[in-house]
Structure formats: C-alpha cells, structure tokens
Amino acid sequence: xxxxxxxxxxGGDGLARLPADERGRGKAVFVPFVLxxxxxEAALTxxxxxxxxxxxxxxxxxxxHRIQPGCPHFAACGGCHYQHASYExxxxxxxxxxxxxLRRMAKLELACEIEMHPSPPWNYRNRSRLQVQGRPEFVAxxxxxxxxxxxxxxxxxxxxxxxxxxxxxxxxxxxxxMVAEGIYEVEFSSxxxxxxxxxxVSCSAAARRAAxxxxxxxxxxxxxxxxxxxxxxxxxxxxxxxxxxxxxxxLGEQHxxxxxxxxxxxxxxGAFFQTNRYLTDELVKxxxxxxxxxxxxxxxxxxGLFSTVLVRDFRHVVSVEASQTAASDLKYNLPSNGEVIxxxxxxxxxxxxxxxxxxxxxxxxxxxxxxVVDPPRSGLGESVARSLxxxxxxxxTYVACDPATLARDLVPLLGAGYRVExxxxxxxxxxTYHLETVLHLVR
Numbered sequence: 391x392x393x394x395x396x397x398x399x400x401g402g403d404g405l406a407r408l409p410a411d412e413r414g415r416g417k418a419v420f421v422p423f424v425l426x427x428x429x430x431e432a433a434l435t436x437x438x439x440x441x442x443x444x445x446x447x448x449x450x451x452x453x454x455h456r457i458q459p460g461c462p463h464f465a466a467c468g469g470c471h472y473q474h475a476s477y478e479x480x481x482x483x484x485x486x487x488x489x490x491x492l493r494r495m496a497k498l499e500l501a502c503e504i505e506m507h508p509s510p511p512w513n514y515r516n517r518s519r520l521q522v523q524g525r526p527e528f529v530a531x532x533x534x535x536x537x538x539x540x541x542x543x544x545x546x547x548x549x550x551x552x553x554x555x556x557x558x559x560x561x562x563x564x565x566x567x568m569v570a571e572g573i574y575e576v577e578f579s580s581x582x583x584x585x586x587x588x589x590x591v592s593c594s595a596a597a598r599r600a601a602x603x604x605x606x607x608x609x610x611x612x613x614x615x616x617x618x619x620x621x622x623x624x625x626x627x628x629x630x631x632x633x634x635x636x637x638x639x640x641l642g643e644q645h646x647x648x649x650x651x652x653x654x655x656x657x658x659x660g661a662f663f664q665t666n667r668y669l670t671d672e673l674v675k676x677x678x679x680x681x682x683x684x685x686x687x688x689x690x691x692x693x694g695l696f697s698t699v700l701v702r703d704f705r706h707v708v709s710v711e712a713s714q715t716a717a718s719d720l721k722y723n724l725p726s727n728g729e730v731i732x733x734x735x736x737x738x739x740x741x742x743x744x745x746x747x748x749x750x751x752x753x754x755x756x757x758x759x760x761x762v763v764d765p766p767r768s769g770l771g772e773s774v775a776r777s778l779x780x781x782x783x784x785x786x787t788y789v790a791c792d793p794a795t796l797a798r799d800l801v802p803l804l805g806a807g808y809r810v811e812x813x814x815x816x817x818x819x820x821x822t823y824h825l826e827t828v829l830h831l832v833r
Contacts, residue, residue: 391408391431391432391433391434391444392429392430392431392432392450393406393407393419393421393429393430393431393432393444394406394427394428394429394430395421395424395425395426395427395428395429395430396426397426397486398424398425398426398483398486398487399420399487400487400491400793400794400823401420401823402422402471402472402822402823403420403421403422403424404420404421404422404424404425404426404428405418405419405420405421406418406419406421406430406432406444407419408442417440417441417442418440418441418442419432419434419441419442419443419444420441420442420443420444421443421444421445421446422445422446422465422471422535423446423465423471423474424446424449425452425453425455425456425474425475425479426453426483427451427453428449428450428451428452428453428456429449429450429451430446430447430448430449430450431446431447431448431450432444432445432446432447433445433447453475455475455476455478455479456474456475457474457475457476458474459473459474460473460512460547460821461473461546461547461548463532463541463543465535466534466535466541467531467532467534467535467541467543468532468533468534468535468536468537469532469546469548469822470548470821470822471821471822471823472820472821472822472823473821477508477511477820480511480817480820480821481506481508481815481817484815484817484823484825485504485506485815487793487823487825488504488793488813488815488825488827489504491793491794491796491797492793492796492797492800494797495794495797495798495801496797496798496800496801496804497801498797498800498804498810500810500813501809501810502810502811502812502813503813504813504814504815505812505813505814505815506814506815506817507669507672507673507676507814507815507816507817508817508820509666509668509669509817509818509820510668510820511820511821512547512548512820512821513547513548513549513550513551514548514550514666514667514668514669514820515546515548515549515550515553515665515666515667516550516553516579516580516581516582516584516663516665516666516667517553517577517578517579517580517663517665518546518549518553518557518577518578519575519576519577519578520532520543520557520560520575520576520577520578521533521540521574521575522560522564522569522573522574522575522576523540523574524564524569524570524571524572524573525571528561528564528565528567528569529542529564530542530543530544530557530560530561530564530576531543531544532546543557544557544558544561545557545558548820548821548822549578550580550584550667551584552580552584552585552586552587552615553578553580553587555613555615556578556587556589556613556616557578559609559612559613559616560576560609562612563605563608563609563612568604568605568608569605570593570597570598570601570602570604570605571596571597571598571601572593572594572595572596572597572598572601572602572623573591573592573593573597573602573605573621574592574593574594575591575592576589576590576591576592577589577590577591577592579646579657579659579663580646580667581646581647581648581649582648582649582650582667582670583649584667585615586615586616586617586646587613587615587616587617588616588617588618588619588620588643588644588645588646588657588659589606589609589616589618589619589620590619590620590621590622590659590660591606591619591620591621591622591639592621592622592624592635593621593622593623593624593638594623594624595623595624595625597621597623597638599638599639602621602638602639603621603639603641606619606621606639606641607641610641610642616642617642617643617646618640618641618642618643618644618645618659619639619640619641619642620637620639620640620641620644620659620660621637621638621639621640622635622636622637622638622660623635623636623638624636644658644659645657645658645659645661645719648663648670650670650671650674651671652671652674652675652678652698652699653698653699653723654723655693655694655695655698655719655723656693656719656722656723657693657719658693658715658716658718658719659715660713660715660716661692661693661713661715661716661719662692662693662713662716663692663693663695664695664818665818665819666818666819669816669817669818670695672816673695673789673816673818673826673828674695674696674699676814676816676828677696677762677787677789677828678696678699678700678703681700681703681704681760681785681787682703682704682759683703683704683705683759683760684704684705684706684756684759685704685705685706685707685708685756685757685758685759686700686704686706686707686708686758686759686760686761686762687708687710687758687760687761687762687781687783688700688707688708688709688710688762689710689735689738689739689761689762689763689764689765689778690710690711690712690735690763690764690765690766691709691710691711691716691720691730691764692711692713692716692720692764693716693719693720693723694709694719694720694723694724694728695764696762696764697709697720697723697724697728698723698724698725698728700760700762701724701725701727701728704759704760705727706727706729707724707727707728707729708728708729708731708758709724709728709729709730709731710731710733710734710735710738711730711731711732712732712733712734712735714732717730717732735763735765735770735774736771736773736774736777739774739777739778739780739781740777742781743777743780743781757781757782757783758781758783759783759784759785760783760784760785760786760787761778761781761783761785761786761787762786762787762789763778763786763787763788763789764789765790765795766791767791767792767795768792768795769790769792769795769796769798769799770795770799771799772798772802775799775801775802775803776802778803779802779803779805779806779808780806784832784833785830785831785832786803786808786830786831787828787829787830787831788800788803788827788828788829788831789826789827789828790826790827790828790829791818791824791825791826791827793825793827796827796829800829803831806833807833808831808832808833809831809832809833810829810830810831811830811831811832812829812830813827813828813829813830814827814828814829815827816828
C-alpha cells in the first residue's frame with residue numbers, strides 16, 4: 391500500500407497513517423528506515439487495535455537527506471537506525487524528537503534554543519557487546535532488528551578501531567574451535583587512547599572455568615592490547631534468591647584507566663562508563679562548568695564522571711551510587727572532600743529529607759546548592775522526582791538518555807517551580823535513535 395511518512399518518532403520508526411475510515415483519522419503505521427516526507431510502497435507486518443507496523447517495499451519518492459548506509463549490515467542489524475540519513479539531518483531529527491517529547495508529555499515549550507553537540511559519526515564507541523553462539527557453528531554478532539536471532543558481524547563501523555580488532559580476534563578463536571562452551575556474550579571496552587581493552591565475558595551455568603580460562607589466554611595472545619579478561623558465570627538459582635553472578639575467571643587487569651582532559655578514572659569490569667570516546671570531555675564540561683558552592687549531590691554517580699570534577703569547586707560532594715562495583719571505583723576516583731554513599735537514590739533522598747544532609751558522617755547545616763542526576767534509561771520515576779523537588783536545591787542538572795522518561799520526570803519538577811534555563815543535546819550515539827540531553831533547571 392502507498393504511505394507518506396509524516397515524521398520520525400523516538401525509537402527510530404517513521405510515522406504514517408492508514409486511510410481515514412468511518413471512525414475518523416486513519417490508524418498510525420510505524421515503518422523503520424524511512425525519512426520524513428518520503429512516499430513509499432509498504433507491506434503491513436502487524437495489525438493492532440490502535441496501530442500497525444509495516445516494512446518498506448519501495449521508496450517511491452526519497453528524501454533529499456537520504457544517503458547510502460555506511461555498513462553492509464544496516465537494516466538487518468538492530469543496532470543502528472539512521473545510517474540512511476546524512477549526519478546533519480540525524481541531528482535535526484533528534485532535536486525535533488526531543489522538542490516534541492517535551493511538548494507532548496511535559497507540556498513544556500522550551501524558551502531557549504537546544505544547544506547541539508555533534509560527534510564524529512563513526513568509530514566513536516569505546517564499549518561494544520557481542521552475542522556469541524558456539525553451536526552448531528560459531529557466530530558472534532548482534533541481534534537482528536526486533537528479534538533474538540543472531541546476525542554474524544565481523545566488523546562494526548561505529549565501534550573503535552581497537553574494538554574491531556578485538557572482534558576480529560574473537561572470530562579467529564571461534565573459527566579455530568577455541569571458544570569455550572557456555573560463553574554467550576563478550577563485551578569489549580577500550581580506554582580513551584584506544585590502546586587497551588578490557589574484555590568482560592558472560593557465561594551460562596554450563597561453562598567450565600578451565601575451558602574459559604584457556605580461551606581467554608588464547609584471545610590475549612592474539613591481541614596483546616587486551617589488558618585483562620573478566621568472566622562471570624550466571625547463578626544457577628535465579629528466583630527467588632536473585633543470587634549474583636559468579637566471578638569465574640580473572641586474567642590480567644580487572645580495570646582500565648580512562649583519561650580525559652579533566653580527570654583520570656578507574657573503570658572496573660562491570661562498571662558503567664559513557665560510551666562515546668569523543669564527547670566525554672564535552673559532556674563533563676556541560677554539566678560542571680561554572681558550578682560552585684558548599685554542597686552538591688551527584689545522584690546515580692557511577693564511577694564519578696562528574697563528581698571528580700565538581701569536587702574542585704564545591705566544599706562537599708556527596709556521590710550516591712547503588713552498584714557495588716561502580717561505588718568501589720568512585721571511592722578510588724574521588725578526592726578526600728568527596729563522600730561516597732552506596733545506596734539507591736530513592737533510599738538516600740528518603741533518608742536525607744528526614745535526617746539532614748550527610749557530610750563525612752555529620753549533618754551539614756545547609757541544603758544542596760546543586761543536584762546532578764544521571765539516571766538509567768528508566769529515568770527517576772515519580773517517587774524520586776518528587777523527592778528531588780522536595781530537596782529544594784536552587785539548581786538541578788538532569789542528564790538523560792531517554793527523552794520520554796525525561797519528559798515524564800519533568801512534570802513534578804516543573805510543578806515545583808523549576809524552569810529550564812539551558813538545554814543541550816549531546817549526540818553520544820550517532821547512527822542510532824538514542825540521544826543524550828542535559829537540562830539545567832533553576833528556581
């Protein structure tokens with residue numbers, strides 16, 4: 391059927407509509423790998439009461455922004471969504487999607503311009519995770535679009551050059567039959583200079599320590615830039631005890647030192663760190679520059695990407711992180727006037743709102759001058775957003791990787807009297823629909 395693409399939406403799809411019927415405006419149809427304004431011939435792949443999905447059969451009238459994708463796996467692989475658009479147009483797509491999410495969900499019309507921070511569009515990832523299949527034949531790659539079927543990938547153009555050498559070494563051991571039974575996921579992380587790799591391996595309960603260790607030693611022999619390998623075996627009992635995964639094999643270093651213009655960070659296997667090797671400094675600068683005072687809260691602090699810089703201009707920095715691994719790195723990375731609290735943000739705010747703001751085991755006589763929040767994709771959630779509003783900090787900096795959860799979380803903050811002073815879109819994920827937003831809120 392013929393369709394005209396109205397716009398792109400968060401998630402990578404284009405929005406079109408079926409012909410109007412007796413009930414009014416036609417049902418929404420979501421189509422991947424298209425651009426706004428394009429006329430296409432499409433085949434329906436799914437019909438639901440409120441929407442439908444379709445795939446492109448023919449591009450009848452192409453967008454002037456359409457280009458040839460830079461990867462042969464594009465449209466089969468589920469990792470990238472915008473390679474068919476020029477990079478300049480990708481930025482425009484993301485800016486409009488951010489504006490629309492804020493307008494539709496938070497009823498917020500930004501009074502300021504969205505400041506754009508582009509990235510080199512290729513080889514930017516310093517962390518890439520591949521799925522691995524040992525039988526009936528070895529395959530390493532990514533899941534196909536909207537499925538759990540494995541697509542063989544031997545080179546990934548958005549990953550760093552050294553990570554691509556790591557992928558090549560993985561395939562070499564796989565073809566030689568060396569990959570141990572039970573290995574199902576391999577993640578490569580590179581340092582800022584792209585000179586060292588840390589390899590994190592996920593194994594099933596069937597994996598055997600000796601076999602995994604032998605394979606890891608072979609991988610390191612093939613690629614000396616691998617500083618260390620950490621392998622974890624999933625717990626055999628999954629519910630209701632939620633046992634942690636077992637540390638199975640440790641070879642070499644279990645952390646990387648990630649150096650930026652602002653600081654050096656210890657990042658251990660299992661700890662989160664930003665994935666764009668070109669924009670880390672830019673992101674830190676946007677969040678921290680020009681901020682100073684008595685007390686700053688860094689919530690969802692990770693290994694201290696922001697805390698380690700904020701600590702220079704605030705008398706007290708309280709960094710809250712739930713992950714034991716990340717909190718350990720945070721303690722290592724943070725100078726002496728920073729305090730690390732291993733807890734969820736919800737636990738910490740609930741305690742502090744009733745007991746007072748802690749600082750080196752004491753209660754500080756003032757509320758925070760600034761709160762920085764960098765939550766996971768799920769956002770703050772209503773409870774934490776309302777608690778954050780109750781903190782009463784005159785400034786909040788919200789770092790978001792999902793515009794929909796950001797818009798949802800803004801509702802109680804705007805209702806508490808905060809307004810957006812500046813808005814930044816930091817393109818940490820070129821070629822994909824993902825976007826990073828930094829909002830500076832004041833009241």
